Amino acid sequence: MSAADCLFCRIVAGEIPAKVVHESENVLAFRDINPQAPTHVLVIPREHYPHAAALAAARPEVTAELVAAAGTIAEQEGISEAGYRLLFNTGEQAGQTVFHAHLHVLGGEWLGGLVGGELR
Ligand code: 5GP
Ligand code: ZN
Helix, strand or coil: CCHHHCHHHHHHCCCCCCCEEEECCCEEEEECCCCCCCEEEEEEECCCCCCHHHHHHHCHHHHHHHHHHHHHHHHHHCCCCCCEEEECCCCHHHCCCCCCCCEEEEECCCCCCEECCEEC
16 A cells, blocks of 8 residues: 555645644654544554554554553543553454554543453
């Protein structure tokens, strides 16, 4: 996939606008266009990798930067004490729709889904 075909590469290139909340040399973070919680931010590598495992295999240090950026964003958003969820959807059955690795940061309310090992 070339950058021209990838939505998130186009956001990195500034061709599509996004509400950026954090950026660094390797990482960009912006608000999800269809938020599933009061805070819903996507943290992405500037370089294109199709999913988190491919990113981690090629650039482990950038993968760590994504997680650290998520922590910084949670502080900024005031949700780090209450708690938040980090999520990498990988592949179609998991609901991945954009095939440029991205870390979802979700919080600001009680979150459903897998809680304490049970679906609620
Ligand atoms: P996935 O389902 O692949 O894990 O997550 C893709 C996310 O990207 C979805 O939550 C979706 O709402 C978000 N998204 C899709 N298109 C855009 C866009 O153009 N701008 C922004 N900010 N988010 C987008
Ligand atoms: Zn891309």
